[in-house]
Amino acid sequence: MASTSASIAPPLGKYLASTDKKTRDNAVKKLAAFLSNPGRPRMSSLEMDKLWKGIFYCFWMSDKPLVQQSLASELANILLDTDNNDTSFEFLEGFWSIIVREWDGIDRLRMDKYYILIRRFVNASFRLLMRSDWNAGLCKVYNDGLTVKGGPLCPDDNRVPSSLKYHVADVYLQELDKVLAWDSGAGDEPPPPAPLDTLIAPFLILLARTPSNHTFERVMSAVLEPLIQSLTHTGSDEPPSKKRRRFLGDEIPFVLGNSHVSTSLMTDRSSLRQSLLKQVFSIASEQETRDSNRRKLYKFWKINLDDDDDDGDDDDGARRKLDSN
Structure with missing residues (x-):
């Protein structure tokens, strides 16, 4: 079963980082379904890092304010798309890990949209805790x-x-x-x-x-x-x-x-x-x-x-x- 996660996560990360918006949008939808699958095995830290690297650059390439805000909300709401709290915190841990690692490389023109992304994840984290x-x-x-x-x-x-x-x-x-x-x-x-x-x-x-x-x-x-x-x-x-x-x-x-x-x-x-x-x-x-x-x-x-x-x-x-x- 461990190979299932390894065989899905890296290709999904590649699609998330695609230069084609339609490909990225489809990958985000598959991401939510994949993570909320109750039969999915837990991903290793390396696999989650690869997945989040794809998500990070998916967000990096969103270049219109409304698209950015919608995508930020969609990604943050994945925390609430599953009833499995372990999965939610696994995803949240991956988020903070990539943000800490990539923060200094975000240029001035893109920083505002990552501010929005952090707001959405802080908000969704509170809603996750309130749900419990x-x-x-x-x-x-x-x-x-x-x-x-x-x-x-x-x-x-x-x-x-x-x-x-x-x-x-x-x-x-x-x-x-x-x-x-x-x-x-x-x-x-x-x-x-x-x-x-x-x-x-x-x-x-x-x-x-x-x-x-x-x-x-x-x-x-x-x-x-x-x-x-x-x-x-x-x-x-x-x-x-x-x-x-x-x-x-x-x-x-x-x-x-x-x-x-x-x-x-x-x-x-x-x-x-x-x-x-x-x-x-x-x-x-x-x-x-x-x-x-x-x-x-x-x-x-x-x-x-x-x-x-x-x-x-x-x-x-x-x-x-x-x-x-």
Whole structure:
């Protein structure tokens, strides 16, 4: 059975990289059918690399904005075309591997369409996790794929371009907000609340361990700072209708209104904020955290502490620990 995968994947990769658009389009359709086949044997890393090299250049040769956007969505949705989560994560791992490897070779004129492709895959990844009701085991697999050697958020792999980390950070909360969107005015049922502490964990690992000051500052400004600042807002916890979203600018109302922490079902902003700040303190305290990053994370935590009577004992204990370091 192992030869079945080897005999199909390389020719399919060649068709995907064809200069003929019709050939490429047919190959993409066959790709979805091939990967969603429940009887398909697992592909080796080498076979998946060959397949993704073909997919990468298939996307490379898409030269019209509407074609690019349609193809980006079609490729990302392959993650959801199968009920086999192993297959979905196998395909996602191949995506991040080729993106990390080829990123520095993407020219300026083509970069925008690869930005779109990354957005679509981040979005589809969230939808994949939400389909499982944010299963803790699958969320861990997803996070590990982001932070492992060769992953786009790996803090200590020099092969991962900094600009790729920046873009993932820039779009992450925006795409999560889209996935969690629902129209309260129309009576729609909200999707299952997202475990916010789990989903931002890869960025906290990156903040704790990156040797780059630029990466630290970019991730802080794109993810952690706006998230904590938004949770500080004392307005209604209920997300607005889709009709009102256009007035909210870069805010993330559905993330704020439909999230919780993995250890609690509480979704109010104050509880989320306190839990995330404790998470910041916790990772700052870890042995693997770089000393310079530890100091900056402690400073961020201390500045953003609330004088909440319910959490006073925990905060006092954390302050004593901080003062002793």
